[in-house]
Amino acid sequence: MAGMRKTSLRLPFHWTAGYSVLLGLVVVLILAFTSVIKLELVVNGLFLGTIIGLGAIGLSLVYGIHGFAHIAHGDFMTLGAYTSLFTLGVFLPRIGLDNVGLGPFTFGYPLFIALPLSMLFLVALAIGLDKGIYSRLRRRGVSSVVMAMTSLGVAIALRGLVQFVWGGGTEQYPRVSKDFYQLPMGVRIPPDNLFIVALTVIMVVALYLFLTRTRTGKAMRATSDNAELARVTGINTEHVLWWTWAISAALAATAGVLLAVFQAQLFPIMGWRFLIPLFAAVILGGIGNPWGALIGALIIGVSSEVSTQWLNPAYKTVISFAIMIVMLLLRPRGIFGVRD
Amino acid sequence: MEFQGILNYLVGFAIMAVIYSIFTLGLNVHWGYTGLFNIGVAGFFALGAYTSALLTTATPDPLKFEDYIFGGNLPALLGVFNLGIDLWFLVALLGAGAVCGLMALIIGSVTIRLRGDYLAIVTLGIAESVRYIFLNEKWLANGSKGLYRIPKYLGDWVSPQHYDYLFLVVVLIVLVVIYVAVERTIKSPWGRVLKAIREDELTAAASGKNVFSFKLQSFMLGAFIMGIGGALYAHNIRFIDPRTFDPLLATFIIWAMLMVGGSGNNKGAILGAFTVWGIWAGTQFLPGFLSDPNFRFIMVGLLIVVVILLRPGGILGEERKISASAAPPNKVAPPDA
Numbered sequence: 001m002a003g004m005r006k007t008s009l010r011l012p013f014h015w016t017a018g019y020s021v022l023l024g025l026v027v028v029l030i031l032a033f034t035s036v037i038k039l040e041l042v043v044n045g046l047f048l049g050t051i052i053g054l055g056a057i058g059l060s061l062v063y064g065i066h067g068f069a070h071i072a073h074g075d076f077m078t079l080g081a082y083t084s085l086f087t088l089g090v091f092l093p094r095i096g097l098d099n100v101g102l103g104p105f106t107f108g109y110p111l112f113i114a115l116p117l118s119m120l121f122l123v124a125l126a127i128g129l130d131k132g133i134y135s136r137l138r139r140r141g142v143s144s145v146v147m148a149m150t151s152l153g154v155a156i157a158l159r160g161l162v163q164f165v166w167g168g169g170t171e172q173y174p175r176v177s178k179d180f181y182q183l184p185m186g187v188r189i190p191p192d193n194l195f196i197v198a199l200t201v202i203m204v205v206a207l208y209l210f211l212t213r214t215r216t217g218k219a220m221r222a223t224s225d226n227a228e229l230a231r232v233t234g235i236n237t238e239h240v241l242w243w244t245w246a247i248s249a250a251l252a253a254t255a256g257v258l259l260a261v262f263q264a265q266l267f268p269i270m271g272w273r274f275l276i277p278l279f280a281a282v283i284l285g286g287i288g289n290p291w292g293a294l295i296g297a298l299i300i301g302v303s304s305e306v307s308t309q310w311l312n313p314a315y316k317t318v319i320s321f322a323i324m325i326v327m328l329l330l331r332p333r334g335i336f337g338v339r340d
Numbered sequence: 341m342e343f344q345g346i347l348n349y350l351v352g353f354a355i356m357a358v359i360y361s362i363f364t365l366g367l368n369v370h371w372g373y374t375g376l377f378n379i380g381v382a383g384f385f386a387l388g389a390y391t392s393a394l395l396t397t398a399t400p401d402p403l404k405f406e407d408y409i410f411g412g413n414l415p416a417l418l419g420v421f422n423l424g425i426d427l428w429f430l431v432a433l434l435g436a437g438a439v440c441g442l443m444a445l446i447i448g449s450v451t452i453r454l455r456g457d458y459l460a461i462v463t464l465g466i467a468e469s470v471r472y473i474f475l476n477e478k479w480l481a482n483g484s485k486g487l488y489r490i491p492k493y494l495g496d497w498v499s500p501q502h503y504d505y506l507f508l509v510v511v512l513i514v515l516v517v518i519y520v521a522v523e524r525t526i527k528s529p530w531g532r533v534l535k536a537i538r539e540d541e542l543t544a545a546a547s548g549k550n551v552f553s554f555k556l557q558s559f560m561l562g563a564f565i566m567g568i569g570g571a572l573y574a575h576n577i578r579f580i581d582p583r584t585f586d587p588l589l590a591t592f593i594i595w596a597m598l599m600v601g602g603s604g605n606n607k608g609a610i611l612g613a614f615t616v617w618g619i620w621a622g623t624q625f626l627p628g629f630l631s632d633p634n635f636r637f638i639m640v641g642l643l644i645v646v647v648i649l650l651r652p653g654g655i656l657g658e659e660r661k662i663s664a665s666a667a668p669p670n671k672v673a674p675p676d677a
Contacts, residue, residue: 069457071379133645142652145377145456149595150648152379152460156592157641163634272587276468279461314476321465325450328462332454 021295021335028302033185040187041305047193049301050200051262054255055274056281056293057207058248064224064288065244066134068147072155073252073278075162078271079125080118080253081260082162087114088173098174104191106175107261115257119250126249127242129154135238155272162268170267173260196258203254204294207247211290216243224288276317277304280324286334296335299323351504353621358511359572361613364597365515365522365606366565372603372658373526374558375538377456380463382590383470384563387443388436388570389580390474393487395432396575400482407478407485415491429493433514433571440567441560448559453552467591475582486581490574511572515610518565523606525561534558535604588637593620596640599647602654611655616643 032039055077062070092098092110099108133154137147180188211217216239222230223240231237259274260266281300285292303323304316311319327334363381370376395412414428443466451462474481481487498506525531533554536544545551574580584590593616601612619639624631647654 069460071460133649136649142648143375143456145375145460146648146652148377148457148460150645152592152595153641153644153648155641156588157638157645160634160637160639160641164629164632164638168634273468276461276465283458283461312476314472317465318469318472321469324465325462328454328458329450332458 021299024299028306035185037306037309039185041309042302043187043189045302045305046298047196047262047301048305049298050197051255051258052274052277052281052301053294053297054200054203054251054258055278056285056297057204057290058251058255059278060282060285060288060290060293061220061224061244062248063282065220065227066147066241067227068144068151069279070248071148071151071275072158073248074271074273074275075155075158076122076126076249076252076271077256077259077274078162078266078268079158080122080256081266081270082166082171082256082268083118083121083253084111084114084257084260085166085171085173085266087117089171093174100174101176101178104178105195106178106190106192106264107173111173111257111261115254118253118257122249122253123246126245130242130245135241138241159268159272166268168268170265172265175264192261196262199254199258203251207251207290210247216240220244273317276324277301277320280320280327283324283332284327284334286336289334289336292334292336348504351508353617355504355508355511355576356621357614357617358508358515359569359576360594360597360617361515361610362511362518362569362572363566363594364601364609364613365518366562366569367594367598368603368606368609369522369526369558369562369565371598372605372609373531373538374534374555374562375456376452376555376559376562377460378463378559378562379460379591379595380465380467381566381594382585382587383463383467384440384443384566385570385573385590386467386470386474386580386582386585388440388567389574389584390481390487390570391439391567392432392436392571393490393574393580394481395435396428396491397487397489406482408482408487409479411489426494429575432575433568436571437564437567440570441564444560444563445556448556452555452559467585467587471582471585482581484581484583486579486584487574488579490578490580492578493575507576511576514568514572518568519606519610522561522565526606530554530557588640592640592644593617596643596647598654599644600654602656602658604658605654605656608654608656608658615655616640 028037028042031037032042055073059070059073062068062073088107088110092113097110097113099110100106102108133150134147137150178191180190182188209217211221219230219235219240220243222233222235223237227237230240256271259270263270277297277300281296282293284296284299285294300320300323304319307316307319363385366384367378367381370378394408394410396414397411398413398416399411400406400408414431415426418428418431447462447466451459475484477483492503493510494506495503526534533544533549536547536549537551537554541551544554577584594613597612597616598609599612600616601610602608620636623636623639624633629635
């Protein structure tokens with residue numbers, strides 16, 4: 001089975017697939033503007049989708065390059081969100097930085113200090129975990145399922161850690177309430193969401209430039225396509241593996257912080273609950289394809305939000321799960337999956 | 341008096357450890373023998389518990405604000421056919437197992453063909469979906485209020501304060517039956533095919549074995565066992581609600597038990613269940629943060645990682661027995677988990 005892994009970081013989409021996604025978007029927009037579905041739900045779904053996307057891109061990279069399902073990814077997000085909670089709620093106020101309500105946003109400029117710190121922390125954690133645990137298992141040559149199993153253990157321990165330090169209740173970043181933007185057709189947008197989208201776009205563009213313009217990025221794509229061949233060509237695959245951890249951990253930390261801003265609260269299980277949408281997005285986009293994961297995330301975000309028009313909002317996760325199952329049945333390689 | 345209290349505590353502990361042993365045996369069929377990565381044990385746990393509970397609880401009473409629409413009321417329904425030994429219990433256990441087996445058939449036939457780790461994600465999704473559905477569909481099983489009129493098996497045989505002793509005997513009998521059944525199945529040619537699939541799917545397929553069908557059967561067998569475990573749990577606690585099936589105590593800890601005891605070894609599975617449940621239950625008496633449930637949460641995760649790193653075979657490890665009639669094999673290096 002291991003030999004069947006055919007992943008690609010190649011950029012051009014499968015043409016028919018790209019068209020069908022566009023077509024789907026057009027249909028959704030037509031339905032929204034003819035008021036069959038609420039436009040606000042579509043817009044909210046896109047915002048949610050960008051956050052899922054940040055997580056899913058990293059998850060997809062790890063899946064493609066390390067070759068196993070990283071079950072602790074959701075808990076990476078949780079930990080990222082909570083380390084920012086520490087910086088914003090405890091550390092920065094102590095040295096006098098407790099500004100909130102920057103411009104139209106609910107948060108203040110301290111978030112721009114907290115976010116990089118969270119990213120750094122998560123990158124260090126991911127590389128530490130790799131050195132301490134995953135690299136040993138790699139050298140022993142264990143199967144991808146045992147690797148996934150190990151990451152399950154890591155996920156449990158990380159969530160336990162968050163609950164041990166911060167307790168099991170819900171928390172909030174220091175914030176002030178702000179007015180929503182009122183747009184036509186009953187669309188209301190919290191200004192924070194614009195920040196979320198802007199940051200996501202910046203990070204995705206940076207990732208694109210990294211993967212296409214730098215040596216390490218190209219090495220990553222080569223390793224994802226064929227690890228064996230990459231090693232023979234003289235690529236230091238260990239290095240590539242660390243870079244992969246670093247990038248996906250940084251993205252997970254960002255996703256966690258943005259999720260905490262988006263839903264205006266944090267709780268220890270937030271990342272674990274996100275795992276199903278994350279994997280659904282990864283599978284939709286094709287494992288190892290970060291751009292596919294982003295598109296998949298937008299689809300998951302929109303469809304789970306729009307589903308709340310008819311279904312109990314509690315079933316959002318079930319909707320993403322159902323989409324994933326249908327996808328696995330019809331096109332297990334994802335929308336943009338390349339044929340062998 | 342003091343002694344009596346400790347004894348009662350130990351009996352309660354043993355009942356839970358035996359029930360967990362049953363789950364661990366089911367998981368061992370999945371992971372230990374076939375290599376199926378199921379991280380949705382909680383889904384089958386919940387399905388088994390709810391099936392058995394719904395089959396046996398009395399018809400809902402609107403005066404008690406019970407929202408669910410169906411209670412099988414098996415004890416009264418079977419009436420004289422209970423034969424004085426509460427035969428409804430057997431029906432409920434088998435029903436719970438059958439529903440889980442059916443669920444496994446449905447999920448398995450969709451996903452088992454795919455890469456191994458897809459199954460993990462799908463089972464996780466099933467477990468979460470089952471929980472959401474039982475939580476939000478009040479008509480199905482009373483929503484978050486849960487089911488609290490689950491009848492006692494053989495409740496009229498002994499006085500309530502001695503009931504736990506009787507129930508311990510009951511769960512032990514079930515455990516022994518399942519243990520013997522799984523041992524016999526695994527030692528049969530059918531079981532050897534499972535192990536062959538676990539070790540190398542392509543070779544098994546090349547030998548003419550229908551890998552998909554064997555994996556599906558194994559998935560159903562394990563799920564059936566988990567369903568019975570869930571049913572026993574429901575009749576032990578006699579109250580279930582969606583919160584009961586939190587992943588920690590319904591999935592993760594069972595994984596820790598199997599890894600610690602030794603996957604691929606049924607004795608190890610039972611030993612692991614008693615060991616880990618002993619640690620879990622025992623540490624609550626420790627002073628300070630050691631008894632903090634969140635600290636124990638961390639420990640469950642670390643336990644899995646440490647076992648995989650340092651002792652992939654667990655305490656007992658797998659018996660390197662190929663066939664009852666074959667000559668003893670040479671020393672083989674322990675497998676990678």
